[in-house]
Amino acid sequence: MKMHWFFFSALAVAFCGPSTEAAIIYTADFQSPVLLDNGAGFPTGWTLQSGNGGHYNPVNAQYAGATGNGNQFGWVGVTLGGTLRTNASTVGTLAANTIYTLDYILGNRGDFGYPADAFLEIHATTFSGPTLASVNIGTNGTVDPADGTLSGTLQLSFNSASFVPQVGQDLVIVLTTSVTGQANIDDLSLSAVPIPEPSTLALAVLGLLGLGVVALRKKYRRT
Numbered sequence: 001m002k003m004h005w006f007f008f009s010a011l012a013v014a015f016c017g018p019s020t021e022a023a024i025i026y027t028a029d030f031q032s033p034v035l036l037d038n039g040a041g042f043p044t045g046w047t048l049q050s051g052n053g054g055h056y057n058p059v060n061a062q063y064a065g066a067t068g069n070g071n072q073f074g075w076v077g078v079t080l081g082g083t084l085r086t087n088a089s090t091v092g093t094l095a096a097n098t099i100y101t102l103d104y105i106l107g108n109r110g111d112f113g114y115p116a117d118a119f120l121e122i123h124a125t126t127f128s129g130p131t132l133a134s135v136n137i138g139t140n141g142t143v144d145p146a147d148g149t150l151s152g153t154l155q156l157s158f159n160s161a162s163f164v165p166q167v168g169q170d171l172v173i174v175l176t177t178s179v180t181g182q183a184n185i186d187d188l189s190l191s192a193v194p195i196p197e198p199s200t201l202a203l204a205v206l207g208l209l210g211l212g213v214v215a216l217r218k219k220y221r222r223t
């Protein structure tokens with residue numbers, strides 16, 4: 001009977017395993033500080049590294065009634081490009097063997113052109129540190145929100161197993177463009193899911209083998 005309890009325990013590990021729930025480690029809605037209609041500023045927790053960018057509160061000519069997460073957006077560009085990034089110690093640090101997924105929505109305001117190339121990126125240490133993940137959110141990329149509209153929720157993912165030297169460094173989210181046009185962004189949510197350790201996987205396999213042994217013993221006892 002004691003052996004059976006061991007097998008059931010192993011089986012529980014096999015099915016439940018370690019916690020692989022996605023933990024949300026950072027969100028950004030660009031609602032702070034609060035802006036007047038058509039007002040612009042610099043969002044809390046972010047730095048304008050270069051060029052044009054910040055956050056703003058669009059009016060109807062820009063987004064005919066469409067809203068993201070609240071009524072304010074992050075932005076970069078217009079004529080000379082721009083780079084907006086999160087501050088150090090804002091997003092958290094890179095954990096080992098973890099899958100990170102950044103949810104976001106894009107906006108193409110009605111009164112400005114949208115850039116051909118603009119990038120949403122996740123870096124280590126600073127905006128100029130190693131690029132952990134990058135997607136072209138411009139019209140040359142796969143996403144092209146129509147003029148005056150927002151995209152649905154999009155995702156940018158990477159696995160930190162490919163970036164061992166960067167483990168423990170600050171994560172930095174970057175929105176950047178160097179061409180004409182303006183890209184808007186909102187409703188950022190970065191989640192992290194740990195990848196099970198090999199030793200835990202081995203224990204899970206042991207649990208399944210244990211179940212097989214119990215089944216066989218029952219079968220032979222009956223015959």
Ligand SMILES: [Ca+2]
Nearest residue numbers: 029069070072
């Ligand atoms: Ca917002």
Ligand SMILES: [Ca+2]
Nearest residue numbers: 108109112113
């Ligand atoms: Ca536009």
